[in-house]
Amino acid sequence: MAEPTPRRNEPRLRPAPLLFEPAEAVADPEHFFDLESIDDPRALLSRATELTHAFRAATDRAVEFQAMAAAQLADPRRFDRLTPAVIAEQAEWTEDYAKKMVEFGRELLSGADAEGYADPI
DSSP, rough: OOOOOOOSSSSOOOOOOOOOOHHHHSSSSTTTTTTGGOHHHHHHHHHHHOOOOOOOHHHHHHHHHHHHHHHHHTTTTHHHHHHHHHHHHHHHHOOOHHHHHHHHHHHHHHHHHHOOOOOOO
């Protein structure tokens, strides 16, 4: 299970960099961030663990951005606001999950506003 994402007042850990793979490497189904070329099991475990942490951190951060976007799209002050059902359809979520994400996004945005960030809406 992924660790909780640190809030804005907590420092973020810097995960291992995700390197983009060349197109020819992506075409090879056995190729994955050059892990298949590492022969030493200790080095393989270390690099695979770094990638795991990097992907988890990237996922957590992307979910926060999804939530903030959902909250902005559902903001009642917007003339073009979207319903949770429409947001759910666009994001391929259930409507209940969309409602939770809107609420989570509002919490994130209110925390950002309290810390002096510009209101993104």
